[in-house]
Amino acid sequence: MSVNGIGVTGYPGTGYEVRKTERSVTEGNFAKQAAEAAQAAGQATAILHGAEEGSGDITIFSGAELVSGSSYSVYKTQDFSPENPVYKVKIWDRAGNVTEQMVDVSRVDPKNCSTVEMYAYTADLKESGKGSFEDTVLKAVVAKAQKDAESRGGTWSFSDKFDWTKIVNDIMQSEYRYGDLKGYMEWKTFLGFLDK
Numbered sequence: 636m637s638v639n640g641i642g643v644t645g646y647p648g649t650g651y652e653v654r655k656t657e658r659s660v661t662e663g664n665f666a667k668q669a670a671e672a673a674q675a676a677g678q679a680t681a682i683l684h685g686a687e688e689g690s691g692d693i694t695i696f697s698g699a700e701l702v703s704g705s706s707y708s709v710y711k712t713q714d715f716s717p718e719n720p721v722y723k724v725k726i727w728d729r730a731g732n733v734t735e736q737m738v739d740v741s742r743v744d745p746k747n748c749s750t751v752e753m754y755a756y757t758a759d760l761k762e763s764g765k766g767s768f769e770d771t772v773l774k775a776v777v778a779k780a781q782k783d784a785e786s787r788g789g790t791w792s793f794s795d796k797f798d799w800t801k802i803v804n805d806i807m808q809s810e811y812r813y814g815d816l817k818g819y820m821e822w823k824t825f826l827g828f829l830d831k
């Protein structure tokens with residue numbers, strides 16, 4: 636896969652032009668160049684992985700954690716069915732090592748599940764139309780980031796199990812304490828998805 640750049644230098648008639656950049660940057664080289672540039676600037680980096688061309692799997696969502704340098708993607712496989720809601724979740728570490736897990740969301744217990752399981756669970760909520768991206772997947776990502784910040788020791792493993800309802804209740808209480816009633820209600824909606 637290649638990424639062709641589009642150079643925008645202005646609009647026709649104003650002395651500026653829209654033109655195609657002369658060269659093509661391959662995915663691997665671009666990611667490597669971006670990572671090297673960020674490291675040289677003293678910044679944390681993570682390479683965002685995602686679509687797997689030719690696999691037939693559909694990427695539901697992807698994300699990256701700058702602190703840990705990890706990346707994750709949730710996929711709907713070719714043989715997916717709503718009656719058997721199994722998603723593929725892949726996690727890449729900073730070195731590019733990948734782990735893959737198949738998650739049957741009908742067996743996920745939000746009171747005792749891993750981040751991998753929670754990301755698959757919330758992806759299913761979004762895909763089934765029960766909630767928007769912001770109400771499901773994004774809330775799970777924010778909840779993990781909040782838990783990471785509280786741990787003060789960096790990020791916790793994608794395989795560690797936690798009570799996500801407790802994490803969300805803690806966030807709700809913070810929202811309430813600071814007078815953000817709209818935020819409180821948004822998190823309460825998310826908690827409703829987790830209480831089975």
